[in-house]
Amino acid sequence: MSTKTDETEEAPEKGGKKKLLLLGLVIVLAAAGAAYFFLFSGSGEAEAAAPEHGGYVALEPIAVNLAGGGYLKVGVTLDITAEAAAGGGHGGATIDGSKALDLIISTFSQASPADVTGAREALKEALKAKIIEAYTEEGVPMVMNIYYNEYVTQ
Numbered sequence: 738m739s740t741k742t743d744e745t746e747e748a749p750e751k752g753g754k755k756k757l758l759l760l761g762l763v764i765v766l767a768a769a770g771a772a773y774f775f776l777f778s779g780s781g782e783a784e785a786a787a788p789e790h791g792g793y794v795a796l797e798p799i800a801v802n803l804a805g806g807g808y809l810k811v812g813v814t815l816d817i818t819a820e821a822a823a824g825g826g827h828g829g830a831t832i833d834g835s836k837a838l839d840l841i842i843s844t845f846s847q848a849s850p851a852d853v854t855g856a857r858e859a860l861k862e863a864l865k866a867k868i869i870e871a872y873t874e875e876g877v878p879m880v881m882n883i884y885y886n887e888y889v890t891q
Contacts, residue, residue, distance in 0.1 A: 791822030796834040798887045805849035812887030821879035
């Protein structure tokens with residue numbers, strides 16, 4: 738009988754050690770998560786550095802021949818930053834739409850009619866990324882967003 742009593746007494750100790758080990762592991766993981774959050778999370782300065790809206794520049798609609806036949810008439814409006822509106826970019830002049838028109842032609846002339854009708858938003862996001870990159874000077878974006886103001890396929 739003494740053997741059963743010894744086994745019974747050891748079992749709760751093992752369970753208690755497992756609980757203590759699990760609790761210690763949870764505490765270590767919580768501390769590591771808190772340290773990561775405080776050390777590597779972005780500061781509030783990144784939010785404050787977001788560009789301010791400066792106005793809109795509407796580009797003339799342009800007809801683009803599509804890769805599989807047909808055409809697309811597309812008009813785009815650029816949402817420019819306050820710095821671009823103040824004349825801080827592009828040699829002190831206001832935004833010139835020629836870069837954007839060139840990117841519109843190159844983006845949509847490679848698209849098929851099915852892409853133009855079925856993947857309209859994907860093409861817009863690709864065009865937006867190209868235009869923002871083209872209108873970024875010294876790390877400062879001059880264009881924040883783009884909007885379609887005309888989109889006709891035939």
